[in-house]
Amino acid sequence: MKSNKVLIVDDNELILSLLGNLINQQWTHKTAKNGIEAVELTRDEKFDLILINLQLPILDGIAAFRKISQNNPEHCPIIAISDPSNIIDKDSLLSIGFAAVLVKPIKPNEFMELLSCYLGSTNENSGVQGVGNFAEVIIDKKVIDQLMKYNSAEKINAFMVEFLVEVNQLMNTIHDAFAKRDYNQLCENLHILKGVTGTMGANLIFLSSQKAEYLTFNNRWDDLGNELDKMTKEKIELEAFINSDKIFRK
Amino acid sequence: MINAKKILVGEDSSIIINLTRSVLSFEKYEMKSARNGKQVLELLEEEDFDLILMDLNMPVLDGITCTKTIRKMDDPKKSKIPIIAISGNIHNYTHDEFRKMGFDHFLQKPLDFDLLLATVKKTLT
Numbered sequence: 001m002k003s004n005k006v007l008i009v010d011d012n013e014l015i016l017s018l019l020g021n022l023i024n025q026q027w028t029h030k031t032a033k034n035g036i037e038a039v040e041l042t043r044d045e046k047f048d049l050i051l052i053n054l055q056l057p058i059l060d061g062i063a064a065f066r067k068i069s070q071n072n073p074e075h076c077p078i079i080a081i082s083d084p085s086n087i088i089d090k091d092s093l094l095s096i097g098f099a100a101v102l103v104k105p106i107k108p109n110e111f112m113e114l115l116s117c118y119l120g121s122t123n124e125n126s127g128v129q130g131v132g133n134f135a136e137v138i139i140d141k142k143v144i145d146q147l148m149k150y151n152s153a154e155k156i157n158a159f160m161v162e163f164l165v166e167v168n169q170l171m172n173t174i175h176d177a178f179a180k181r182d183y184n185q186l187c188e189n190l191h192i193l194k195g196v197t198g199t200m201g202a203n204l205i206f207l208s209s210q211k212a213e214y215l216t217f218n219n220r221w222d223d224l225g226n227e228l229d230k231m232t233k234e235k236i237e238l239e240a241f242i243n244s245d246k247i248f249r250k
Numbered sequence: 251m252i253n254a255k256k257i258l259v260g261e262d263s264s265i266i267i268n269l270t271r272s273v274l275s276f277e278k279y280e281m282k283s284a285r286n287g288k289q290v291l292e293l294l295e296e297e298d299f300d301l302i303l304m305d306l307n308m309p310v311l312d313g314i315t316c317t318k319t320i321r322k323m324d325d326p327k328k329s330k331i332p333i334i335a336i337s338g339n340i341h342n343y344t345h346d347e348f349r350k351m352g353f354d355h356f357l358q359k360p361l362d363f364d365l366l367l368a369t370v371k372k373t374l375t
Contacts, residue, residue, distance in 0.1 A: 084344065110341060
């Protein structure tokens with residue numbers, strides 16, 4: 001199921017092929033060698049994520065970023081690739097609107113982790129397809145297996161109940177903050193929700209909170225509202241799953 | 251059990267505190283928790299710890315400011331305590347930047363508890 005498409009913009013052939021190979025393990029990609037090419041490609045084609053080197057010939061990364069944003073305000077997340085020598089600090093880049101900043105040298109596992117945050121994982125083993133494995137999407141079995149090493153089944157069940165209470169509290173706060181358009185409150189609580197759901201392996205809500213955080217950064221309130229509605233549905237599924245006591249049934 | 255190592259965890263999510271406690275107690279570590287950076291400083295004032303696990307994104311006083319404050323303390327038992335940063339945004343910093351901020355190691359959120367335990371062990375030996 002290779003559907004998500006990434007655009008890599010870099011003038012270095014080696015980087016293009018290294019990152020391209022990594023991306024192809026799970027998704028698909030196209031490349032551009034400079035800012036102009038990137039702007040043109042994004043005009044004709046829809047991408048799910050763009051990786052752009054800041055130091056590019058012809059049109060540099062930031063200029064290209066601005067052009068892409070102008071042409072399409074609803075553009076996908078754009079990640080900056082920066083040299084350690086770059087004088088522009090990360091906070092400035094994030095405040096311009098970059099979704100994240102990758103500093104060279106790029107480590108493959110961190111790179112893949114970061115991309116999974118935006119694209120989701122299509123790893124066939126994760127059991128996204130098939131009703132039998134559907135529960136693994138609600139709570140990642142790997143997380144349960146890991147917790148089993150340190151805890152009894154009863155204790156894990158108790159953690160799950162406590163986890164639900166915390167998710168409910170956080171989501172209530174998030175909905176309130178959304179209604180009030182309270183940017184700081186939203187950012188703060190979405191970030192906590194992301195950490196908590198990620199740690200517990202509640203992957204659907206984890207991915208939604210990640211996306212919601214991104215939409216908040218970009219003041220995309222309508223999209224954020226939809227994402228939060230989706231998140232509420234995912235939470236109801238999670239609740240039903242935990243209450244059904246299926247976690248330890250093979 | 252002689253001299254169990256004492257770990258202070260600064261983290262604002264109670265479920266993550268409890269999960270971390272379950273994992274650390276499995277290896278017989280003693281653990282105390284603080285819900286924000288200010289509480290971390292208060293607890294550290296009262297007693298000595300062998301290690302701090304510090305979430306960067308805490309209310310009241312964040313983990314980075316808290317760590318910088320600890321590193322400036324007069325008592326070397328406190329100022330030199332190993333601190334492991336925990337953050338959902340570790341990609342935003344390089345190793346060097348973490349070191350400069352005063353952290354000994356850093357862990358990515360969502361937490362991998364096997365990795366957490368391994369990092370704690372490595373730091374305490």
